[in-house]
């Protein structure tokens with residue numbers, strides 16, 4: 199029996215490698231067909247000399263911005279995308295990782311890392327990014343997570359009028375088409391937007407076990423995109439009837455009369471009038487260089503690497519760097535600084551003694567194939583990650599004890615006394631919103647209840663003035679750690695693709711991962727949600743085709759290591775719970791290559807481990823930071839306009855000043871919505887006529903009647 203199993207496993211590996219080869223061919227054929235189609239339709243689809251708006255890049259941010267701008271039928275919108283449209287099979291969720299390192303991936307790679315990624319080829323990390331309609335949203339893991347309100351208060355910290363609900367939550371809702379369990383929770387979800395959000399339909403035995411374990415460890419299981427933003431949930435995903443979904447599908451389906459999408463078009467430069475006003479872009483299409491004008495605005499959505507690259511090639515960037523590579527500086531701005539990423543570790547760190555049904559044998563079985571093609575279900579619809587956890591490692595248990603105790607009748611007064619939590623800004627403000635209790639009577643009733651908390655902070659100021667400091671109801675503090683729970687690891691595909699895609703070195707593969715092939719492994723990835731390490735993106739030279747120099751400077755700040763180590767500690771607690779023990783969960787105690795000199799499972803060992811196995815969770819951001827006029831590190835202002843320019847906007851992950859508490863795609867789509875709304879708003883204000891009094895007395899921005 200064991201012998202037959204091994205033979206079948208080897209056959210599966212063979213089928214898989216042949217499949218990979220065929221799929222690689224399929225990707226190229228689809229790309230060639232798209233180019234051929236462009237040639238055929240060249241005359242038919244000839245671009246106009248000018249459009250009202252030009253959007254550069256049809257990724258997560260750009261596609262939504264373009265869609266929204268085009269809802270104004272009086273405006274014409276041109277979207278220029280470097281990659282092709284892609285084919286049907288690209289959208290099989292399980293095929294996502296196969297697109298990495300293909301021609302629809304920009305195949306970026308970091309420079310060798312000083313403090314991290316030691317177990318990788320040349321100590322560098324591969325950074326896949328989509329070069330295709332849909333952008334990186336077309337090759338990502340489809341997790342939908344919005345982050346925490348505090349994240350956005352931090353983004354807009356100098357904007358006194360900022361309000362989370364109207365400035366952020368409403369835009370998340372606007373962009374969402376929720377078809378999952380929470381579609382009726384209209385306070386937090388909506389069903390009208392361009393981004394489909396579904397419950398993950400296929401999960402292995404691991405998902406219920408993990409959620410059960412989380413409950414045992416006192417984490418609440420709830421909608422992390424709803425009222426509360428810490429706890430655990432089964433993943434919500436951008437999948438529509440079993441297929442990957444990105445808002446770009448609305449663009450690629452059919453050109454709308456006022457919206458044109460031109461693929462295979464690499465924008466090479468933004469042209470500025472008087473070194474100030476963006477009026478056109480230069481591009482390369484089917485071997486020909488040309489340019490097209492924008493009457494009202496140019497929106498850069500080329501992504502966290504593409505956008506700073508394009509700005510620098512256009513003369514907008516740090517003067518010293520541009521001088522070094524022979525580009526004349528038009529506007530001196532800190533473009534390419536502030537690069538940050540959600541760093542993680544822990545691949546294949548846990549082994550199980552039972553199969554989860556997502557190994558090669560199960561995925562390649564005829565049953566799995568037929569399930570996908572007949573009713574869009576089964577393992578081919580897996581998004582990779584099944585369960586998400588958002589954890590505040592400093593006060594989590596404390597918060598939940600409080601939430602539990604809200605059920606106790608005597609606590610109801612505390613609840614009543616509290617302010618609504620939706621508008622709290624930061625930790626500081628949480629402290630301000632303490633429950634103040636000022637009479638003996640109330641004190642007598644509240645104190646016993648408060649003492650039920652594991653760690654209540656009770657401060658007696660005077661006899662009658664006592665402060666009970668607790669977590670805000672349903673709005674816990676910003677989490678610092680995320681868990682992504684994967685029923686697989688690098689070794690799951692026998693070393694055919696995953697290890698090459700992430701760039702594991704041959705030595706590490708042979709001594710650490712290869713021995714695990716055939717064993718069921720899982721990965722609970724601990725992710726540093728608010729990393730302190732910062733890096734840069736710089737140009738190698740002034741050639742658009744050269745790969746930029748990407749340096750995330752991983753783990754240069756000790757805080758990031760500390761959070762990863764806390765994550766590993768917590769993983770061990772999960773392994774010890776009954777639900778995971780029933781699956782035979784065990785920490786992989788094989789020492790990681792390079793860390794042999796340390797005693798296994800000591801802090802020194804784990805620090806070595808995370809510096810060897812430093813993995814990107816593919817969420818880079820921040821290279822064109824948004825900020826207030828007084829913020830000298832900012833590249834764009836709060837209106838998403840590049841500073842010291844006119845009509846030049848950015849709508850992608852590059853503007854994030856800091857990363858949100860979770861996977862970033864939902865936030866990028868929300869940014870796309872906001873940029874379009876802001877541009878529309880400015881257009882309205884600029885064209886609207888109003889009375890002199892409105893301008894001077896009520897300080898309105900409009901033209902005089």
Ligand SMILES: Cc1cc2nc3c(=O)[nH]c(=O)nc-3n(C[C@H](O)[C@H](O)[C@H](O)COP(=O)(O)OP(=O)(O)OC[C@H]3O[C@@H](n4cnc5c(N)ncnc54)[C@H](O)[C@@H]3O)c2cc1C
Nearest residue numbers: 255257258259280333334338339340341465504851861863
């Ligand atoms: C493997 C992977 C898994 C991920 N998983 C998740 C996940 O599960 N959940 C999540 O929330 N996030 C995830 N992310 C991150 C998320 O997908 C990205 O942050 C997001 O898609 C970025 O959107 P963007 O608009 O900034 O850029 P992109 O979506 O990358 O769009 C940029 C577009 O611009 C085009 N472009 C670039 N340069 C030019 C040029 N010069 N001319 C013309 N076009 C150009 C590109 O081809 C691309 O289409 C993942 C990322 C990766 C790589």
